[in-house]
Amino acid sequence: MEKQVMHVVMLPWSAFGHMMPFFQLSIALAKSGFKVSFVSTPKNIQRLPKPPPDLSTLINFVELQLPTLDNQFLPDGAEATVDIPFDKIQYLKIAYDLLKNPFEQFVVSQSPDWIVTDMISTWVGKIAQQHSVSVVHFSVFSATTHAFFGPELLVGYDKEKLRSSPESLTSVPEWVDFPSSLAFRSFEAKNVYAGFYETNASGMVDVDRVAYAIHGSQAVAVRSCPEYEGEYLNLLEKIFGKPVIPVGLLPPENHKGRDQITDESWIKIFQWLDEQKPRSVVFVGFGSECKLTKDQVYEMACGLELSGLTFLWALRKPNWADDDVDALPSGFGQRTHGRGVVSIGWAPQLEILGHPSIGGSLFHSGWGSIIETLQFGHCLVVLPLIIDQPLNARILVEKGLAVEVERREDGSFTRDDIAKALTLAMVSEDGEKLRVRAREAAVIFKDRKLHQHYFDRFVDYLKLNVVKKDK
16 A cells, blocks of 8 residues: 655744745655645745745645734734834734634644644644644754753743843853853843743743743754754753754755846846956845844944945845935945945845855844855854844854954944954955855855755654554
C-alpha cells in the first residue's frame, strides 16, 4: 500500500519577520515531499511571494478571517504588525487569539500530522493534544536570543526569580556558562522589559506566551546552524529538556536576477551600481518593521554624507514625512548626487545584496537580514533598534563580524557616530580584519549543502516522531 504524504500545518505570528521564515520553511518542506497548509489572514497571504510553480500543488494557503476589534484599537484592514504603530501590536494579539476556534475547526477537518507553531499562539498545544497532532515550535529568532531568556521560557518557572526590572536585562544571564557579551544596554532594556515582562492588553505576558508555545511542543526547531552558534543551541537543549533542532539557515532562494525587475527606477539604479567599483557601495536598509524617527533618519543621512562613501539607501517612507522630499534633510540629494542614491519605497533587497559593487550594509541586525547579508560576505555596520536586534548585534561584534554604531545613554546617535562606524567597516586599515571575517563567514552562510544537511535531519525527525492517530 502506498504511503500517504505527510501533512504539516504552519501557523506563523502576523508579522512579516515571522511569516517569511515560515514561508521559506514551507517551501523547503514541500521540496521534501510534504503537503503544507500555510495558515494566515487573507491580506497577509496576498502579500506573500508566490511559491515556485512546481510546488504549488503541495502548498495550500488557508485564509482565516481576522476577527475585527473596535477601530480605536485596531484600524480596519490591519492584519500584520507592519500595518500598525508599535503600541497597537498588543491589540493585534487579542484578534490573533480569536483565531483559536477557526484554527481548531481546520485542524479537525484536516487531521494533519504536524503543526509548526510560532511564539504567540499559546492555545495550539491544547488543540494538538485533544486531536492527536504532533507540534514543533519553530523559532524565527537565533538560538542566542532564546538563550538570553533561558529558563524563563519554561512553564512553571519560579516567577520570583523572574527579572524584576529593566536593569536586570543589562548583564549576561547566570545560566550562560561560557564567555559571552549577551546583554541589553540600559536604553534598550526599558522597551524590552515593557514588551516582554509586563501584561499587555491581551491579558498575557509575552514571556508566558513563548513558554506555553514551547511547553506545548515536542521539539524546538531553530533557523540556525551549530557552525554559527553551536554552544547556544546546546545550552537551549539543556534548558528546555527537549530536542532543539537546527534546521539550517534556510538561505533565501537564489534571487532571480535583475532581468526580472520591471520597475523603471530600479533598472536605472542597477545601471548606476554597474558603474561603481567592486565592494565600494554601502547598502542601507532598515526594512518595514523599524519605524525610524525624523532625528534618526536625518542623522543617518548626514552621517552617510560625512563618510564620503558611495551608498544606496532603501528607505521606507516615514509616516512623519509629508512627502518624499521631506523625508530627507534639505539639499541632501543635491550634495550627494552621483555618489549616493536614495530609493523610497519597496526595494529588491536580495538582488541588491548580490550585486558585486555592494561591499557593506548598514542595518538593524534582525536575524533574517543577517542571514541574507552574510551569505554575500558583506561587512556589517549594525544599529539595533527593537526586540532581538541588540542581542544579535552583541554576538556579531563579539565574533568580529560587525561594527556597532556608538550611542549615547538615551540611545541617540549622531552623524559622526554613523560616519565613524561606516569608515571603519568599509575602508579603514583597522577594519580589514572585519572584512576578512565577513568573507570567511560567507562560506558557512551560503553553503546550501550544509544547510540542506541540517534540514534533512529535521525532516527525519518529523517522519520518525509523529503522534500515532487513534483509528
